[in-house]
Amino acid sequence: MSTAIDQQVEGFQKQFNAVKQEIAKVIVGYDDIIEFAIMSLLASGHVLLEGVPGLGKTKLVSTLSEVVHLKFSRIQFTPDLMPADITGTNIVREGEKGEKVLEFQTGPIFANIVLADEVNRATPKTQSALLEAMEEQTVSVGKTTYKLEQPFFVLATQNPLEMEGTYPLPEAQLDRFFMKLKVDYPTAGSMSTILNRTTRLLEPHVNRVLDGPQILDMRKTVRSVPIARPIQDYAVRIMMATHPNSPLSNPLATKYSRCGSSPRGAQALVVGGKIRALLNNRVYVSCDDIRAVAYGALRHRLLLNFEGEAERIDTDTIIKGILETTPETN
Amino acid sequence: MADKELIIGLLERVRRRLRAVRRFRTISAGLSLALIIPVIFKLIDLAVPFRGATVLVFLSIWGIATAAVLIWRTWKAQGQETMTGSAASLDRLAGLQDQITTAYWFIRHPSQSEWVEAQIRKTAESAGRLRVESLYPASTPRTFYRASALLAVLVILNFIPQSLNHNWFRLEGAPPFRLSRTDQAIIDHAKKLLDKTEAAKELDKIVSDLQQGKISADAAQQQLSDLRQQIDGGNLELNNILDGLTSMANQLGQSAALSSTAQAMSSGDLEKAAEEIRSLADKLGVTPSDVLRELQKNMSQAAGNSPAVLQDLSKRMQQAADALKSEDPQAGKIALDNLAQALEQLEQKMTGQQQQSQASQQLADLQNSLQQEAASAAAAADAQLAPSPSQGENAGGGGAGGDQSPNGAPKPGDSPGNGQGSQGGNSSGSSASGAPEDLKPGQMTKLDVQLKMEGLKGQAGKGGQLQDVEEASKQERSAMDYRNVPSQLSPAQKDALNQNRLPREQREIVKYYFEEIRPQTAKPIK
Numbered sequence: 124m125s126t127a128i129d130q131q132v133e134g135f136q137k138q139f140n141a142v143k144q145e146i147a148k149v150i151v152g153y154d155d156i157i158e159f160a161i162m163s164l165l166a167s168g169h170v171l172l173e174g175v176p177g178l179g180k181t182k183l184v185s186t187l188s189e190v191v192h193l194k195f196s197r198i199q200f201t202p203d204l205m206p207a208d209i210t211g212t213n214i215v216r217e218g219e220k221g222e223k224v225l226e227f228q229t230g231p232i233f234a235n236i237v238l239a240d241e242v243n244r245a246t247p248k249t250q251s252a253l254l255e256a257m258e259e260q261t262v263s264v265g266k267t268t269y270k271l272e273q274p275f276f277v278l279a280t281q282n283p284l285e286m287e288g289t290y291p292l293p294e295a296q297l298d299r300f301f302m303k304l305k306v307d308y309p310t311a312g313s314m315s316t317i318l319n320r321t322t323r324l325l326e327p328h329v330n331r332v333l334d335g336p337q338i339l340d341m342r343k344t345v346r347s348v349p350i351a352r353p354i355q356d357y358a359v360r361i362m363m364a365t366h367p368n369s370p371l372s373n374p375l376a377t378k379y380s381r382c383g384s385s386p387r388g389a390q391a392l393v394v395g396g397k398i399r400a401l402l403n404n405r406v407y408v409s410c411d412d413i414r415a416v417a418y419g420a421l422r423h424r425l426l427l428n429f430e431g432e433a434e435r436i437d438t439d440t441i442i443k444g445i446l447e448t449t450p451e452t453n
Numbered sequence: 454m455a456d457k458e459l460i461i462g463l464l465e466r467v468r469r470r471l472r473a474v475r476r477f478r479t480i481s482a483g484l485s486l487a488l489i490i491p492v493i494f495k496l497i498d499l500a501v502p503f504r505g506a507t508v509l510v511f512l513s514i515w516g517i518a519t520a521a522v523l524i525w526r527t528w529k530a531q532g533q534e535t536m537t538g539s540a541a542s543l544d545r546l547a548g549l550q551d552q553i554t555t556a557y558w559f560i561r562h563p564s565q566s567e568w569v570e571a572q573i574r575k576t577a578e579s580a581g582r583l584r585v586e587s588l589y590p591a592s593t594p595r596t597f598y599r600a601s602a603l604l605a606v607l608v609i610l611n612f613i614p615q616s617l618n619h620n621w622f623r624l625e626g627a628p629p630f631r632l633s634r635t636d637q638a639i640i641d642h643a644k645k646l647l648d649k650t651e652a653a654k655e656l657d658k659i660v661s662d663l664q665q666g667k668i669s670a671d672a673a674q675q676q677l678s679d680l681r682q683q684i685d686g687g688n689l690e691l692n693n694i695l696d697g698l699t700s701m702a703n704q705l706g707q708s709a710a711l712s713s714t715a716q717a718m719s720s721g722d723l724e725k726a727a728e729e730i731r732s733l734a735d736k737l738g739v740t741p742s743d744v745l746r747e748l749q750k751n752m753s754q755a756a757g758n759s760p761a762v763l764q765d766l767s768k769r770m771q772q773a774a775d776a777l778k779s780e781d782p783q784a785g786k787i788a789l790d791n792l793a794q795a796l797e798q799l800e801q802k803m804t805g806q807q808q809q810s811q812a813s814q815q816l817a818d819l820q821n822s823l824q825q826e827a828a829s830a831a832a833a834a835d836a837q838l839a840p841s842p843s844q845g846e847n848a849g850g851g852g853a854g855g856d857q858s859p860n861g862a863p864k865p866g867d868s869p870g871n872g873q874g875s876q877g878g879n880s881s882g883s884s885a886s887g888a889p890e891d892l893k894p895g896q897m898t899k900l901d902v903q904l905k906m907e908g909l910k911g912q913a914g915k916g917g918q919l920q921d922v923e924e925a926s927k928q929e930r931s932a933m934d935y936r937n938v939p940s941q942l943s944p945a946q947k948d949a950l951n952q953n954r955l956p957r958e959q960r961e962i963v964k965y966y967f968e969e970i971r972p973q974t975a976k977p978i979k
Binding site: 126407408409452 | 537538541550551552554555556558559562564566567568569571572575
């Protein structure tokens with residue numbers, strides 16, 4: 124017997140998979156990256172994509188914007204980019220009667236999907252222009268605050284290799300990203316497919332399968348999924364284990380981390396878990412769901428100390444240790 | 454509501470199952486550890502048997518302690534199986550990804566949400582498909598096998614057929630008096646020789662009483678002595694029989710036809726004598742009449758001179774003589790066959806009595822052994838009461854302080870311990886303690902030493918009174934008069950029986966002593 128909830132879950136899966144399949148027409152070999160990116164969109168979060176140039180990060184974002192039928196804008200971050208170049212500015216315009224009036228010219232941030240390409244190349248001042256938009260979903264220019272249209276979704280990319288002339292994102296800004304996804308080199312099998320698709324006359328064409336209202340509905344569905352207290356406690360224990368001074372701290376975190384995840388990390392674990400539960404045709408969150416999203420949700424929230432930096436410890440290693448040692452039941 | 458009841462019911466069943474499994478594991482693990490103790494104790498008991506009371510106390514303490522620990526552990530583990538834990542266990546085993554855990558939490562914390570209701574409904578569907586018996590199959594923990602093996606070892610150890618082994622399952626322990634292996638061997642041999650006779654039962658009773666502490670070692674020796682007298686009573690008859698046979702053989706030997714029979718009788722081989730008589734009976738028809746007369750005469754005289762113990766044999770011999778006198782070959786043959794039969798019966802009787810004689814000798818050995826053990830025990834008790842070894846050495850040193858002759862021989866008036874200088878003195882001093890381990894070889898006595906008379910200085914004791922001993926005590930006096938009993942044993946057997954028993958701890962000293970007093974020329978240069 125199919126109930127309304129079952130139908131809702133089924134609809135969610137269909138829409139999610141449709142977006143995924145459309146993006147997969149263009150982007151090859153990054154199924155999990157695509158999935159987490161869509162997951163972040165549905166969780167009302169933002170994504171930081173990290174990878175060397177040429178792996179298709181920008182292409183992934185642009186393809187996503189094409190598929191979801193939303194207003195898309197791209198901001199190429201450069202050292203001379205100014206905050207007003209992002210948010211927009213008041214310009215003096217001549218009125219109908221010849222009078223001078225100030226008119227707000229919206230910046231590229233006023234879109235549904237914003238691609239902040241090479242976000243670490245802009246100065247901190249410009250990077251901080253994104254802070255309010257990402258968290259409050261508003262833009263303040265002068266004395267006026269403008270509300271951003273929903274859904275609002277920022278996808279930022281950064282290159283981990285070229286550190287000359289870059290400004291690493293401050294912790295406060297990193298914490299605003301729902302997930303940080305690492306884009307690795309594609310496999311040999313995937314490369315062959317990429318070459319087949321990109322070196323011919325006709326490039327793959329994607330269809331628009333989702334619009335803004337549908338995304339907002341899906342977001343509501345995600346928030347409706349219940350989570351039992353024992354599972355929620357498991358997420359909390361994982362988050363607390365990242366803190367070096369917590370009684371629940373993991374030995375690796377104690378040794379190598381300077382600062383652990385904020386409560387946003389736990390929120391990301393739970394919301395990410397809910398989406399994954401829906402994708403697995405479940406109406407409740409399990410510990411497996413929490414574990415599945417832990418890397419993306421926590422890796423940018425865990426700050427290494429001097430020892431960790433010196434020994435080039437990857438935060439994923441610490442998270443792996445935490446997942447292996449944190450008990451499911453209290 | 455039905456969905457919730459179904460889930461709760463399932464969890465209850467799982468909890469009961471988990472509790473049963475945990476209890477079984479706890480008890481198995483506890484027993485696998487606890488049983489090590491009695492097994493070790495039993496192994497020690499096999500080497501050094503414990504008394505019944507010791508075994509009883511040990512088993513009681515062990516049993517109470519084990520039961521208390523197991524009850525405590527089981528009681529302590531009672532609250533460990535929670536419904537949440539059961540749900541987590543079920544999720545893990547059935548691969549339900551926390552479905553039951555989530556559902557149970559929402560049942561306990563109701564929420565007006567369609568999603569929650571859907572979750573509980575789906576969980577109930579999954580729960581209906583679960584089979585607790587297949588998810589939690591009855592498995593036997595490894596500790597159970599270990600405990601079973603230990604129990605089997607304990608049972609086997611208790612049922613090992615060994616004289617020193619006592620079955621704890623029958624609450625048996627070592628008897629108050631423990632026989633040595635030598636004593637036990639002697640008893641077994643004596644019992645075998647006595648073979649189901651009254652004396653064997655009597656011996657069994659004495660040994661049993663001694664082991665159970667009903668009689669003392671002295672009383673046992675006395676009873677063994679009585680038993681020996683009882684057995685040796687038959688030996689007197691055997692001696693008379695042998696004497697009678699010898700005299701009969703002398704008489705019969707005067708006849709040429711009976712010379713081989715007489716020889717066999719005098720040597721005690723009555724079977725051969727019987728064969729000779731039968732052979733004579735077969736040839737009776739062709740035997741000349743003068744020979745028959747001579748036979749009749751000698752047999753009649755032999756029958757007439759025989760002792761009372763050979764009454765049956767003499768009667769048959771007289772009947773044979775009478776039959777020969779009648780010159781009836783048929784009657785003569787029958788009478789001679791009867792005589793041969795009588796000889797064979799006598800042979801059997803003698804064999805039985807010889808066995809009894811050997812048994813008596815075994816009992817004498819047992820008596821000696823018990824006596825020596827009692828003496829050793831008394832010496833050990835004295836050694837504990839005697840002065841400490843340092844005091845013993847001082848005593849020896851005092852002896853060494855006496856004047857010595859140039860060759861080291863003691864001067865008159867010196868104590869016996871100082872004869873060979875300081876070493877001899879120390880040796881004597883050490884031995885004064887009386888403990889066997891203090892017996893160390895001293896300076897050897899050389900054959901070229903001319904022994905001199907010494908005056909011994911006695912030590913006045915406390916209390917007691919002087920007693921003049923004029924004769925051996927009644928206990929040590931022989932119960933029977935000396936008789937020249939011809940031995941049936943070979944020289945090697947005699948040597949084996951006649952050798953004196955040396956206490957084990959003194960054998961090396963005796964050996965060393967004889968090696969040292971060997972003439973110097975024969976001694977190899979080291």
